[in-house]
Amino acid sequence: MSRQFGYLGSDFSLFDLALKTCGDSLSFVAETPCDGWGLGYYQDERALVRKQPARLMGRVNLATLAADVLSHSMVAHVRHGSEGTPPPQDMQPYRFRNWLFTHDGHVTRTPEGRAALLGLLPDFLQRNVRGQTDSELALHLFFEKLNKRTRIDRAIVPVPALFESMRETLTDIRRTIMTATEENPVLNFMFVSGRCIAATCTSDSTLAYLPIRGLERQEKPLFAGHTPDTQQFPHFKAVFVTTDPAPSDVPWQVVPCNTILVVDEKFEVHIQPIEL
Numbered sequence: 001m002s003r004q005f006g007y008l009g010s011d012f013s014l015f016d017l018a019l020k021t022c023g024d025s026l027s028f029v030a031e032t033p034c035d036g037w038g039l040g041y042y043q044d045e046r047a048l049v050r051k052q053p054a055r056l057m058g059r060v061n062l063a064t065l066a067a068d069v070l071s072h073s074m075v076a077h078v079r080h081g082s083e084g085t086p087p088p089q090d091m092q093p094y095r096f097r098n099w100l101f102t103h104d105g106h107v108t109r110t111p112e113g114r115a116a117l118l119g120l121l122p123d124f125l126q127r128n129v130r131g132q133t134d135s136e137l138a139l140h141l142f143f144e145k146l147n148k149r150t151r152i153d154r155a156i157v158p159v160p161a162l163f164e165s166m167r168e169t170l171t172d173i174r175r176t177i178m179t180a181t182e183e184n185p186v187l188n189f190m191f192v193s194g195r196c197i198a199a200t201c202t203s204d205s206t207l208a209y210l211p212i213r214g215l216e217r218q219e220k221p222l223f224a225g226h227t228p229d230t231q232q233f234p235h236f237k238a239v240f241v242t243t244d245p246a247p248s249d250v251p252w253q254v255v256p257c258n259t260i261l262v263v264d265e266k267f268e269v270h271i272q273p274i275e276l
Contacts, residue, residue, distance in 0.1 A: 002092070002104045003028055004077045005062055006190045006197045008263050009212075009238035012042075012072040017215050018238045019063050025248040026240075027061035034080045037065050040093035040100030041074035042194045045155070047098045051091040062242075075192045077102040089131035096128050096143055097153055099193050104243050105186030105203055107134035108177050116180040120144070120172060139189060142169045155195035156265045162198045163272050166260050170200060174276050188243050197263040199241050202276060207259060208252040209269055210240040237267040 005026055009018055034056040040049050062076045077092040092102045108114060117137040118126065125140045145165035146152050170187055177185050186203040201207035215236045219228040241261060245252045255261055255271050262270040 002078055002080045002102075003060075003062060003243065004075065004102045004104050004188075004190050005240060005242035006075045006192050006199060007238065007240050008073050008192070008195075008197050008267065010072070010236055010267065011233070012070050014215055014233060014236055015070050015072070015074070016067065017217055018212055018236075019067065021212055021215075021250070022063055022210065022240060023248050023250050024061060025245040025250040025252065026063045026242060027059055027246050028244070030057050030060050030080065032080070033057055034060060034078050036086055036091045037076070037078045038091050038093050039066055039069060039074060039076050040095065040102075040192065041069050041071035043071065045098070045194060047095055047100050047194065049093055049095050049100070051088050053086065053088075053091070073192055073194045075100050075102055075190055087131070090133050092135070094136050094139060096125075096140065098155060099143070099152075099191060101139045101142075101189065101191045103135035103139055103190075104188040104205065107138045107173065107185045107187070108181055108183055109134075110181045110183070113177050113181040113183060116176045117141070117173070120176060138173050138185070138187070139191075141173060142166060142189070142191060145169050155193045157193060157196055159262050159264055159270050162196065162262050163260055163270075166198055166200060167274055170202065170274060170276060190241065195265045197239070197241055197261075199261045200274070201243065201255070201257055201259055202274070204257065205243045206245070206254055207243055207257075207261060208241070208245050208254045209261060209263070210250065210252050211267070211269065212236070212238040212240075239263045239267050239269060
């Protein structure tokens, strides 16, 4: 299984400080080699992607991989468990217009399943598919559903449209794959628009979120015996979303399996169950 987290914050310059509140809870132990990692983030409202093939073993901390980024929104992903070194187009995050998105799990392992997924996508989405992974096809189906309900070129999306589009996406993927191959897909999705997050969990993995309200930064002492000031940021707001946070004292709030979670532009968290 892969690992991923999403983030939405009110001040891009405080991302590094917000990241420290997660401690080591965004880490995991890779007993078999991970074969790459990627970051998707925003600068001046533009979505950017950084991908790095790498053989990672032992303790892997997603927070460390993202530590040099300053952004109000991002998604991080570590690819785990495939053979060989993947080409960049098969690494996550994927991008469509100004959306960034990742998948933790599997959809199908057969050519028949991939062909069935491709048949669900309209031409304008098929043209955006760059790689050969089942994840990329499945994730793109969300935009076909969202496009029927709202403008997909907007960063702020109505919460009901996100819930309805995601629910229809999950239902269609599951029905299509089980009909074509009898496989049971694991659909832990993460979508980020720069102003909202939509995430799902349909497996035994744990979906969790961490709301942050206010931050403070301890300044460095100027000389021996100096008591530094503490900078206060009382109006700062942010939310982290991840799957399977590592055990820690960080107060992650866990949501049930088979759930859709949405973080809106006001940093409010909305949760709805799904039936598959």
